Amino acid sequence: MTWLIAAILLLFLVNNTQAAEGAASNYFPGAYGSLLVAMAPEPGPVAVSLNLFFKGKTDFAVRQGRLDTDLTATAFYTLAQGLYVWDVPESGGRFAFGAYVPYGYSRVKGDVTTKLGVFRFDEAVDGVGDIGIIPVSYYWNTGNFHINFYELVIAPTGKYEIDKEVFVGRNYWSFDTVLAATWFDPNMGTELSAAGGIMVNSKNNATDYKTGTEFHLDLTANQFVTEELALGLRGYVYQQLTGDSGSGALLGDFKGESIGGGFGLSWVPAEMGGKLAITGSWLRDLRAKRRLKADYASVSIAMTF
Secondary structure (H helix, E strand, O other): OOOHHHHHHHHHOOOOOOOOOHHHOOOOOOOOOOOOOOOOOOOOEEEEEEEEEEEEEEEEEEEOEEEEEEEEEEEEEEEEEEEEEEEEHOOEEEEEEEEEEEEEEEEEEEEEEOOEEEEEEEEEEEEEEEEEEEEEEEEEOOOOOOEEEEEEOOOOOEEEOOOOOOOOOOOOOEEEEEEEEEEEEOOOOOEEEEEEEEEEEEEEOOOOOOEEEEEEEEEEEEEOOOOOOEEEEEEEEEEEOOOOOOOOOOOOOOOOOOOOOOOEEEEEOOOHOOOOOEEEEEEEEEEEEEOOOEEEEEEEEEOOO
16 A cells, blocks of 8 residues: 555645546536527527537546546547427426437546556547436526526436546536526627536445535627627636545545636528527636646537427
8 A cells, every 4th residue: 555655645745636536527618508508599499419629637636546647638529419498488488408418539648556556558438428418497588688597417327437547427427507697689799698507426436436516607708790600708617615525535525626718609690590500619727726727629509490
């Protein structure tokens, strides 16, 4: 055990320890909407193709119950999402429910410390990721102000093997309660939106690691420069509200936090009558504490039928 004790002491000395299992979580900055975030779609089915790209690095992280160093992670996920929306006149708003199924590719490089020494690894994997379910979503508006309240349940269906260095699933449940608000003036073509959530995580039974409760806030500002094209700014804030726990949390009850910003653009073709929207965004961590410092990119294609 001396190699493990020495590694933990080194982490404290450099003050660069990592929170959340693998220094990451089920929260992806920029994935909570980038155009008219809280505005209700028209009643009926909605199909969305959401494509997410991530590249991050960190000096240390706890993964699969051990300490990895000099870690670089790259991932690409494409999510096929369906949503059904209907009017509820009695409530003055609209309800919706839906789900998404992701397929992902992930590659991780780093050094793993064992009793026999330090070894370099470089592995990649692809497969079905963790499915997301939206059992209920409620939309309401008054004038230019819109709100959306929903629950997102992320199920541990993704490919995960404890003896592998890389995986596309996280092997635990997440329950994300989200409230989004949008102010949009169609005459000015200006949008200001915010989407905040509290994500509660179950324990990863394979590693006895429980990532703490997480708060996240995504911010969006868009300006339509033509009837079809909008340019915008993006930002996000992430903060763990409770520390990590379990015997697998080798670094103790640390709390991760990060803040980032970036840009986005959206195209709503006039010939589609507002039924098609294509959006893209890029964000970069400006500060990351006890988390992977990363770049995030997303491209979304949404179609209302």
